[in-house]
Amino acid sequence: EIVLTQSPATLSLSPGERATLSCRASQSINSYLAWFQLKPGQAPRLLIYDASSRATGIPARFSGSGSGTDFTLTISSLEPEDSALYYCQQRSNAWTFGQGTKVEI
């Protein structure tokens, strides 16, 4: 099983600041990584797929990078509505999620 480890567990930042979220895979997953945003009472929202491709309708302040085992989700200038949980997910070998990073603004 491929394990995804996200860091930090919680990120507390101010509006306009840059957020950098990390996701590390236990083995190489090429670029088969996605990022999701989860807010209470809502279904997950796909932000990034294949490590760096932004999903339809996702603001340009969200960007993804990385390949192999190390990946990053960057939110370039935080908006209040970006307060949420963020999960990475791999599809290289079955499917697994990381444990999540909470972004507090």
Added chain:
Amino acid sequence: EVQLVESGGGLVQPGGSLRLSCAASGFTFSDYWMYWVRQAPGKGLEWVASINRDGVDHYYVDSVRGRFVMSRDNAKNSLYVQMNSLRAEDTAVYYCATDLSPMVRGWAYWGQGAQVTVSS
């Protein structure tokens, strides 16, 4: 517009069974892989099961393999998961999801979720 609507959730005793359904519309259902994902109370997201386009190949997380069976009816644009031998740890909101497109594998479309509670 793509829509996924889950149904069939509820309260069930440990050891019992439940069948969730997911009605799909707004896309060519038979062209897409489909997925079940769950979120237990206070926990993160967990992939549960996947099924390929024609329903021949299924994949399960270890914790449900042998107890859950995922299926689909492409003629009815419907997805199912039969959950047997339910345990307290299966309590969660269950979502069905699918990809952005047949060739773009990112889970862009999600249902609203169905609550499953396993308790005596």
